[in-house]
Amino acid sequence: MDSRNIRLAVIPGDGIGVEVVAEGLKVLQAVGAKAETTTYDLGAKRYHATGEVLTDVVLDELRGYDAILLGAVGDPSVPPGVLERDLLLKLRFRLDHYVNLRPVKLFPGVETPLGGARPEDIDMIVVREGTEGPYAGAGGVMRRDTPQEIATQESLNTAFGVERVVRYAFDKARSRPRRKLTLVHKTNVLTYAGDLWSRTFDRVGQEYPEVQTDYCHVDAASMFFVTQPERFDVIVTDNLFGDILTDIGAAVAGGIGLAASGNVNPDRTAPSMFEPVHGSAPDIAGQGKADPTATILSVAMLLDHLGLAEEAARVEQAVADDLLERQTGWTARTTHEIGDDIAARVAG
């Protein structure tokens, strides 16, 4: 990878997505990564112009890149859910991003709503399954708009899908100092899906005697994210529980403006995609108010995924330094200014 350019597809998307991605790219350049970027105007504008969201032709083109950087999708002018499903989720599913990797980390100097929490208390990684579960889109409706209507929604879980993400999580846990992995589910109620997850977790765990394992129901885990975040090191969980937990994680680790994520295809049969956890925030779009930090941290994850560990570490360190300085002498900065400051630290 070092010897050639990174071929990067960029999907700024909607709302603040455009603004934060520009800063992410600025930092990517500042760190000296040789990247050749191609921008795709997927999102609300394209939808209104063509009626299309993500065609198979574009999807196939995207397969040719080393990685994808995505800003955010969703706009009030588009029927709710259309861009989320036909763009974001379609990318995750079709590019087989079965690991949705979401660090929950409190950087020193960052204010957390949790009065007593210190950085060493909040330092975990949520490994969220990304291609199945309740996100499969399965379900139906009968006798719509009558008093007898019934609507079903089905969670589909396969041994194939669960095992590969569980295995990834064990590998991840083994590589960290604490070597602890917690399975989060709701096995006492969601017995069929829960049982598959538990059995798989136990079976794969036998190959990792050095990893300490643990189980927590999703309701209790949600509580512990607030009251005892230090319980967790690596968490593996299903698509929907991971969605919820990582938003709580973002809340306790300083806000959605700092939460990065990677939609990872560990087998590298298709490019992985990196994006901030936040949405397109149409209410503040175009005003320079968005914090690009989550996108910049997502760029660090992208670099790491592509084997550029040293560059990734420099970006993360620059963010850490910037966050520490916000504590003292804080003055409000625009999206651009934050990007400039972090880029300058990275370059300098």
Added chain:
Amino acid sequence: MDSRNIRLAVIPGDGIGVEVVAEGLKVLQAVGAKAETTTYDLGAKRYHATGEVLTDVVLDELRGYDAILLGAVGDPSVPPGVLERDLLLKLRFRLDHYVNLRPVKLFPGVETPLGGARPEDIDMIVVREGTEGPYAGAGGVMRRDTPQEIATQESLNTAFGVERVVRYAFDKARSRPRRKLTLVHKTNVLTYAGDLWSRTFDRVGQEYPEVQTDYCHVDAASMFFVTQPERFDVIVTDNLFGDILTDIGAAVAGGIGLAASGNVNPDRTAPSMFEPVHGSAPDIAGQGKADPTATILSVAMLLDHLGLAEEAARVEQAVADDLLERQTGWTARTTHEIGDDIAARVAG
């Protein structure tokens, strides 16, 4: 109701359930409510002695009471999930407790993990659906223990079931000063179930022009419970999302030791059941360490449900006073002592 005794079925259950229920009954007596209680030894002990959890004969007997007070169920000696499903969930389903009512309220003087939150910021009621959704137990498994295994878990939602709980929530919202009701779901992903919930919410809402309505995805709502709890007044949501949200709610409102709940059958075709949100906590059982406050607040909800509003208010006030005093000159008290103190306040 005033003129005759309350006929109360008491299910202390397992672990700390036994200890906290004793204090709840103490306070019920202190407030002067004439109650005739019958204790049912359902739970782990009965299961081991007879192999039974909740027979139809016992269930039918329970139907004859005015209300049920439950402590907690679950014990490490019983296969996980058995008591939860065959006792707790069976009671909720068979007695048609379609409203699982869970106040999330920060009492003055209570410490919250949220640094900046004041009591006026955290004062909401979660109306959790209690009889369907992902709790229906529907699903299956195929090719178990092979690499081709698939496990499904189905959420069943009916117009009948959704409308009645939504209607209850609108009534509840109308009765509160802020008159605000938020629907929480994940409509952008769980499209079939979400669409039924949204359409029902909008349709019923037209009958309540005085109630301000709002929608929030479950991931965002989970975050806002931590960062902006003041957004919420009344929330209506499905069984699983309500389970998760109310544990976050308990966390931010001072801990699971204070969280009360009512499993309510608003049509009064069967007795409603009141219980603390916490579990049986086998690790601290029998040591007098459990806080009975959640159970005592559940007794207040029980009194209110039975039309004894004045008694309910006295119990809640006594708890509020006790909580306020914990702030100053706090000394650790046993389960008994807390019960005694609150009972004394109620009586005095």
